Amino acid sequence: MTLDQPNIRRESGDDRRLAIAAAARAIIIEKGLEGLRTRDIAARVGINIxxxxxxVPSKEALVALVADSLRRDFRAQAARRPRAGKSGLEQLHLEFDDFRETVLEMPDLIIILTELIARARRDAAVAEIMIPMREFWRKQVADVFRLGIADGSFRPDIDPDAAALITTGALSDCWRRSDISRSLLDQVLAELERAFVQTPNPLQE
Structure with a gap:
């Protein structure tokens, strides 16, 4: 080997898994989860079966890899809008901003997430992957309500877990609608906020 021979960078295992996840996501968008074939993924990545x-030794491992790639995207999105030091209401606004961005500007994520959630209803292995994701989101929203109750930005009589279920349920219904518009989405978010926000008592002013 000569000194001037260029170094050849070998693709790391993490890089390869990212490429597999990206190929799988592209196929899900094009063909749905039912159209996901390992040979098609391998061809797109440029590797053999x-x-x-x-x-990814199994279909479950492939779904888990795709789900993990979604989690990374959502974490990166949340990191662009830091929550530290903000009130419960401010954090709820940031949750709404993230959701609005996802629905209106990142439709591919919604397609993939919807496919996986639909599959989870009839596939226990997929449900084991997707249900914790959904529960983690719900817990995050419940924590926002707990903070808002403590800091006075939300009504003190709110049940945080029930409020989180109502909020995530309404938002989930929005992303399943193919006809959702920005104006309708803004109306839904405004109604959710009005349902929980602490309004000033005129007798105390």
Whole structure:
């Protein structure tokens, strides 16, 4: 080997898994989860089936990889709008901003998430992956309500877990609608806020 021979960078395992997740996501968008085939993924990534199975040995492992890529996207989105030091109401506004951005500007994420959630209803293995994601989101929203009750930005009689279920349920229904518009989405978010916000008592002013 000569000194001037260029170094050849080998693709790391993490890079390969990211490429597999990206290929799987693209196929889900084009064909749905039912159209997901390992040979198609391998062809898009430029690897053979044996190499693909080394990284994702089962359909469940592939779904878990795709779900993990969604989690990374949502974490990156949340990091662009830091929550530290903000009130419960301010944090709820940030949750709404994230959701509005996802629905209106990141429709591919919604397609993939909807496909996986629909599959989870009839596939226990997929449900084991997707249900914790949904519960984590609901818990985050419940924590926002708990903070808002403590800091006075939300009504003191709110049940945080029930409020989170109402909020995430309404938002989930919005993303399943193909005809959702920004104006309708803004109306839904405004109604949710009005349902929980602490309004001043005129007798105390």
């Amino acid at each position: 044996a190499t693909l199975h080394y990284h």
